[in-house]
Amino acid sequence: MRFGWISLTTDYGLSDGFVAACHGVIARLAPQVRVIDVTHLVPPTDVRHGAAVLAQTVPYLPPAVHVAVVDPGVGTSRRGIALATPDALLVGPDNGLLVPAAEALGGIRAAVELTNPHWLAPAVSRTFHGRDVFAPVAARLADGAPLADAGPPVDPADLVRLPAPVLEVTPTGFTAEVLTVDHFGNVQLAAPGAVLDGRPERLRVGGQEAAHGRTFGDVPPDGLVIYVDSAGQVAVAVNGGRAAERLGVRSGDPLPVRHPD
Structure with missing residues (x-):
């Protein structure tokens, strides 16, 4: 399935080149795909805020690959994942950020861990997976590459979920x-x-x-x-x-x- 849109939600801010680098990777790999910037002003490392904004926004967006990066665990053992919902895909860290949005889009139909080295940047930075992992994966998925080619399946029940709020x-x-x-x-x-x-x-x-x-x-x-x-x-x-x-x-x-x- 091809997608004409990729959305980006991050805590990168707008004073550096981080967002532009992600746009650039997508443009190089899938130049026909358009990008919607949901926000890049999530408070730094505030995963719950990012998850809430994403979940409340994606139902109003066209079918897309939704990339979200609020990732205090970048470079650690936390997994990079992609989730399939009935009409969209979500890409980002396995830290609870994506699950509420997936549920808002009809629930998780499949999940994979992002381990295929051919889908990633030739040299993956330990601190910038948005550019080197999530953006290139999203571009390939939007261009129609099968989700299963991104990496091995993950049981949705094993995904990290945020604690229920008070x-x-x-x-x-x-x-x-x-x-x-x-x-x-x-x-x-x-x-x-x-x-x-x-x-x-x-x-x-x-x-x-x-x-x-x-x-x-x-x-x-x-x-x-x-x-x-x-x-x-x-x-x-x-x-x-x-x-x-x-x-x-x-x-x-x-x-x-x-x-x-």
Whole structure:
């Protein structure tokens, strides 16, 4: 199966040549394939953030080979893998980054370890597998090479999975882990939107009063609102401000939401 698109999601940033090198490898091996840059601003080494962004984005992309690289274990014994879903492939490290996206795309149909030396760069850097392993593999897969030729099969049950994020729900509130903080400072929680069903119009979020609303404009400027975001997750925002700074939280922190006294 050929793909006309490859997507890239990394924590490489935009101040160096890392992203361009990956684009270049793909262009040399599969010049007809177009590249979608999902983001290269995942917080460095934040695998859970990268996994969340990838999983929430890929359902809206065309059928593609999705490359994701947030890889604090690069150069160690962690495996490089490729996963097949009904209409897409995912390529990256076996550290939990790819699995949520694969599940969002219909589940893992097959998995392989990337061991075929003919598919990799002639000299593989220990610290830049995005350029030397994942990009060339993705280009070959997009060009129609069989997944089985990339390396031996892996039992999907043996893939690394991220621990379940914190979510504790009670009749008078809940505590949820901060899943992501976006460019606007909005705080996305590891709680589905249904957790807000039946909650009061006013809630206390991290000890601060917030309106239970639908969008930012439901509160006055500088007001705090808790709502269901575009990914269907509970989120907290400040109208015209940054909720992460207001609440003093970052990815991985638990955030309590309580009914007013």
